[in-house]
Amino acid sequence: MTALPDSPSGRKLGLVIDLDICVGCHACAVNCKEWNFAGHSGPLTDWNSFSGTETRDGEDAGAWGVWFNRVHTFEVGDGPDSRTVHFPRSCLHCEDAACVTVCPTGASYKREEDGIVLVNADNCIGCKLCSWACPYGAREYDHTDGVMKKCTLCIDRIYNENLEEVDRVPACVSTCPAGARHFGDLGDPDSAVSVLVSERAGYDLMPELGYRPTNKYLPPRPRRDCADSEEVPVSLADLAERDDQAIGSGLLRWVDAVLSR
Amino acid sequence: MHPALSVIIFTTASGAGYGLLALSGLFAAVDWLPRDGSAGGWAIGGALVLVTGGLLASTAHLGRPERAWRALSQWRTSWLSREGLLALATYGPALVFLAGWLRPEAVSWGPWGLLAAAAALLTVYATGKIYATLKPIPAWNNGLVVPGYLVLGGLGGMQILSLIMAATDQYHERFGWIVLLFATCAALVKHGYWRDIARAPSETGSATATGLGTGGERVRLLDAPHTTDNFVMREMGYRIARRHATRLRQICTSTLFAVPAMLALVSTLTDNWFGLVVATALGTASVAIGTLIERWLFFAEARHVVTAYYGTETV
């Protein structure tokens, strides 16, 4: 249904991504590619895979293809105090998903039962309008198939009865080595992901556009320099000077410091 | 936004076609379209040819043109669907209008001309709306986009109508004044639009896109996810150099306003049939070129907020 569900179930499945511990390893992106290559919206076609067939501006730009998840790296601020932040980005399964409402065919739809936004590849005409309507760059056009594809929230994993219960999470979540990705029902305020979001002040991307993304990002925790902590002395010098007077300077202080072995 | 040729040709041709159709319907109603002679037939027929050609061109943009018919189903929410429906719906009254015009003895075109005009206007309106409702493209999400489509459609249609009238020797000087009016509106709307999009950048940028930099720090892309551009960047990362844009805007201003306005004046003043035909033909060509460039610029100058993830700090 191209219209957003009238009576959403209240379940809002989505991801919570912890920017404080994402090391930018791309594991989530590649494992997503691997799973989905033969998954519900597969194949995730690649072009110019080993180079040689394509030139842009007179050069061969290399391989490119359909990915549902991509990891960017940003620098925030200037100079040595700037922060480097790795930033994985996939479909946010928005509540006000314009990618759905603009779609002329109904191929793009949001599921009532869990809020997952999918593309019905059998109906898509490849007009690409949904990709223009998505602010997050989450729609991936497969020009060989002529249809739009996108993150399925691993719909063929999370309910898959051929997988063990513990494996019924998105591929990107199960593979993340740092544990920076969480999956769950953000419609349930008591779910682990919702708790995480409220504890860590999880936020929306581009809230000003009003798409109300389901996926949330946990901000990097504030930088802590050792000098910031009141508990920790700024230097041992004071200590050393005091002790110097008490026990003498240099090596002599250890003359009596004999411990039994 | 990447300027897709098929879409540019589509909106240019069908815009002018619908303009022509709408003007024909309206003029017919107020009797400005001479009932004798072939001009009306040429106008309505020509409009349908342009519209159809445009629509066909637009399917070149589709990955699965054979499924284009599916695009009719989502008229409740999708402007693209509405545009498609309206485009199809326009054919009904338009064909009756044409038939009535050509064979008044067999078919009465009565209200169909006006109906066709309304449908044509609505179709262009819907086209404009497709763009104007896209929030991720601030340059398009602008109140002057729909008027722009309407006015340029009107200008194109009026120019063609003038040419047909001139060619069939049924030109009336009021046509020149109307061209002048459209050209002036086009100039006003486009300049207003350009002023708008040059003004305050949207609040969206790498800071809101990432949610980082809330303390006002700059948020710069260090590394894009891949060293090759992906679909998103190929489709939406198009950027045009400012000096090119300025040049092209100047060309737009002359082709869409200065040249047609001047030629319209010439047309109203001249008595020479050949001169009239040449002037209206040149006017038409100028507007066609101008519209193509305007459409190209409309895409090329529009920045999608997704670029905030790929290196643009403010969109």
Added chain:
Amino acid sequence: MSVNPFATVRETVDTSPPVSDEVKTTTCYMCACRCGIRVHLKDGDVRYIEGNPDHPVNRGVLCAKGSAGIMQHYSPARLTRPLMRTGPRGSGEFRPIGWDQALKMATGWLSDVRKTDPRRLAFFTGRDQSQALTGFWASQFGTPNHAAHGGFCSVNMAAAGLYTIGGSFWEFGEPDWENTRCFVMFGVAEDHDSNPIKAGLGTLKTRGARFISINPVKTGYSAIADEWIGIRPGTDGVLIGALIHELLRADRIDLAYLVSYTNAPWLVIQDPGAQDHGLFARDDEGRPLAWDSDARAPVPASGTGFRPALVGLHTLPDGREAAPVFHLMASRYLEESHGPDAAESVCGVPAARIRALAAELAHHAFEHPVTLDVPWTDWAGRRHETMTGRPVSMHAMRGISAHSNGFQTCRALHLLQMLLGTIDTPGGFRYKPPFPKPAPPPLKPAGKTGEVEAGQPMPGPPLGFPVGPEDLLVNDDGSPRRIDRAYSWEAPMSAHGLMHLVIGNAARGDPYPIDTLFMYMANMSWNSSMNVPGTIEQLTAWDDEAGQYRIPRIIYSDAYFSEMVPYADLILPDTTYLERWDCISLLDRPICDADGVADSIRQPVVSPRRDVRPFQDVLIELGARLGLPAFVDEKGRPRYPGGYADYLVNHERAPGIGPLAGFRGPDGTEEGKGAVNPDQLERYIENGCFWRHELAPEERYFKHANRAYLEKAVSLGLIGAPEPITLQIYVEALQRFRLAADGHGPVQPPDIHRDRVRTYFDPLPFWYTPFEEDALDTAAFPMHAITQRPMAMYHSWGSQNAWLRQIHGHNRLYMNRSRAGELGIADDDWVRVTSHHGSIKVQVRLMEGVNPDTVWTWNAIGKRKGAWNLSPRAPEATRGFLLNHVISDLLPERETGYRYANADPVTGQAAWFDLRVRIERVSEDRPGETTEPQFHRLDPIWTVPRGDAVLRTVVQGGQER
């Protein structure tokens, strides 16, 4: 399907599609981390690879490379058949041959060599994980000229650790992720512990522990650190020295730990000029002595119950004077020259920050000790009710080891750990079994005069740990006996050999010419060599007199069309990692973690559809064809006709000890040691292709001094005796070399090397200016240039991988934005990077988080045109580059006129990160501009078909031709 154009068609999603027909476990080999994987197979092809949740290394996670394993397995760059070179070297003209012919050729060449002088075979294996086999094979062949890639990798770290604490970081040890309060990471980008580090950092940060990264570049792990210290490369030793200085000054050190577990109290003879100066004072039985401050007499340092003096000069009964190690160490580091102010000017870290860091380390260590309620018994039989540790942990890798002062810097870091009392204590650094081993492990390299005989095996392994000049492999005139000069005066403690010097030395015939270079899994004509252009020349250098190449024969085993392939004469194509048996053995580099002893295997999960054979099978067959004693039975028939699988099960290195420690004994119940179990591999497979023995809680810390652990280690065959392992603040072996340089003893360095040995073989850690910086006018080469491992690419392997090459298709030179501004360089500009050795042209990317004096790039992204079966126009070749072209293999000439290797003087570790350069802008970004230098393109090998441009299924090319 509805054909009503106005109807909304609803999709029915199959949410439970069958995933695969079959799941097989094995071990990933997209890098050397060795995670456990589950391979899903569908219709006989690989459908999906995921982490094995039961596996101790990765516990179910998988990195980007591991997830792209499918694409590597089906890579179109896979070699398909054995090849014999027909055109000149480098031309890529080959003739496909059969395996029998290939093996006959190899056997012919090798048996000639073995019959005359086995040293004329240099057998070097790169990134392999079967050194237990390859080293054994070399030794059986009788050549000392064997090593793997450790010499150009991290031997500084390994050797410093093994000589100092009997273990090291990386595969030897890990932080106590669960208990540490403060974790300090020095110079790590990816490590071999790729997934465990990521998981550990995730745990640690989620717990709220502090993470400090010391690294010139703020990317990857450093990006999530609470504090980033952007040190100037090559100067960590100074920073660490200043931390030690601060801690000593404030007496914030763990004296009890030093006294109990280190050689801090051991007495060192103080008699400058004497032949025993600087050696430990020992009793008649050779036991080191300490000074009992109650009895005022020397006692064996290994005893208990006495109170050793830590400072003071003590007179031994024979009149010699001796000072405790602690005394010597503390007097050095208390000097003002080691203070933070002096350090600031060298390492660029503000003195205040160094002070604060020292204070913080002390704070966590001494104000917040971690106590686990686990009683344990020490080596002397004393029971302790709890395990208490200092929750400061460290981890370090090539950032400190790949410098010419790396050995001593790594030692300094271990000293810091010891002073804080954090080695194998709760919250600190933890050994992974089989470590700790005695420091150093009691193993000497074979290959001395008399140990290398025509047609004979060597009496021992080619690699080991010399503890004095007598253990070196040198001739009477002091010249090297090994082709790579390992264990010579130029690199006495080169515990991993010096693979990076083999090609150059062999081409120059210095120290001697060789006949056959046999290599496996190392891209030596490209990213693993310094001075790539020179290496390519050496590989093709022609000897007019002899009418042959200066390296007459090159046999090479690779699985892919790498840059090295065209330079070999005989190619033995290997399988991919999913098509063969492998063994990650306790005899080599096992997969143990701090809480468990483990090893693992790879099993073939699919069979090759090309005419390729696993290298290990080939090696074993060659061994049999050559009649190497361990590879044939009494009748001269192959001893392991079943190939590597047969060998894994049936080979015994010592009675009861084989490549695999799990499921031994006739019924598979014995661990570590036990009789051969014919079903051993099946048992591994049933268990997920690994075996793990979990240590009991009381065995998990203080392993160097924990009786239960030491006994367990002996029972598993990890160490020889349950003796405590004393951590060596002062490394006596170094002093032995120094004494030789001072003219003592029968084995002395040639005069040109004396000064160098005297200077750098300091038994206490110290810092010196890296050699390249020292030798150059730094004003002419003001910048440091270093590389980092990208997390989503493994050296050169990944560029053939259609997915990974999208992430790293080419590389840029990263540069500090303000420094670039000063030099008039804008983002995307092209610059020329000039070192004392050469120059490259590359494109820059400006960034904030990098030390201003440093430029860096991702390692091994640049590819040679045509290699890896990529188009010559591929961005890897046109816009990618290697820093290696401007890294010299030799140092600038010294006063003596001698050019040493660009390496650490103690271990010979390649000093990749000593590189100094100058950067000049050449032009703006112009489309189509290419990096320089460009080498002539490698022509495609016709047996290796090109891959499909459009990938719609993972199964690619590689069909036989």
